[in-house]
Amino acid sequence: MHFTEPRAAMGALDVFEAAIFAEARTIVDWNARNKFCASCGGSVHSTWAGWKLTCSTLLPWAEDTGKKPCATATGLHNFSHPRTDPVVITAVVDETGDKILLGRNKKWPKNFWSCLSGFNEPGESFEDAVKRELWEEAGVKVWNVRYHSSQPWPFPANLMCGFYATANSNEPLRTDLDNELEEGTRITQQEHREIAASAENSNPNANPDAKDVKSTSAPAQQSSSAPPFKIPPLTAIGGVILSEWAYGRAGPQPVNPKLGNL
Ligand SMILES: [Zn+2]
Structure with missing residues (x-):
């Protein structure tokens, strides 16, 4: 088999x-x-x-x-147990809530964009992993880190943990700190919905919400001569956290000032 x-x-x-x-x-x-x-x-x-x-x-x-x-x-650890490697994947939203950060890894196809992600390190909380990864990959300082959902990703043993976080969109993106990203960009909720609608036209199972979107204007990246701007499908957690934000169902929540910028 x-x-x-x-x-x-x-x-x-x-x-x-x-x-x-x-x-x-x-x-x-x-x-x-x-x-x-x-x-x-x-x-x-x-x-x-x-x-x-x-x-x-x-x-x-x-x-x-x-x-x-x-x-x-001796002791309780006399067995080896299957490993699970946690990975944080984060939808970074600007202060207005209407722009989200997407990155394109150097290994990905030219037109594919997604949320930024990375492995949790030993001794690190999820929140700290989100902050470190965003700084390393895009030079972005984030706060207000909030968990959304997770997805097993058995290639071979990852657990993708989805988060939202807030960042200042006026700060320039940097890709020179760990050289993983080819480039980064930010799109609005409307642009996301139009990209999802265009994917829906080519794949009826891509995004059930996208059927309801009336395209008012093509996103900047969607000219007829350019390759289609691709984002993760709803079968991947990156697609879920992007879509939930784009349709106003999830995102960073207001911060409790007593807790500070977690
Ligand atoms: Zn042994």
Whole structure:
């Protein structure tokens, strides 16, 4: 058996099927990548139907004469558990609430834009990860970080955690700090809705809200000769947090002054 190309299949899966797929792919991949004990280098064997790995030197029949017992033989951490790597993905809105920051990674197709994202680092809260990533990738200082929702992203073991944050749109964007972004831009809610409507015309399942949009003017990036301005679909959390903001259903909330700029 083999896994099909998941991003292409995603649109055909319902929520229940997608959850099974994400779980299965993560567990199979984790078992395939982890063959040896990280503590002593002995081989591992799979237990609990693949949900845990145990050092084979702990088996009663293991040959361990003259060897120190593996450190995993004691304490609660005597199993390896499947890893989950949290990634923060953030829709950065300006103070007016009407402009959102999009970036284009150097590895992405020329016309594809999305929210900025990055891995959580050890010892870091989600809020701090959002602030650090936005500064590193775009030179943007954000505050008012608010969680929205999350999505398993089993390629191989990410958990995408979606946030909104506020930033000053008058500050120039910088892409020279970690050189991940090719460029950044800001679009309005109206421009987002028109881009979503144009995607809806080419894919009826792209965005159910987009059917209701009357296009008043094409966004600056949508001239007839330019390649289409593409944003993530609603099957990806980046598309969800952008769409929820564009249709006025979510975004940064007013700050409680007693808590400061979290
Ligand atoms: Zn071991």
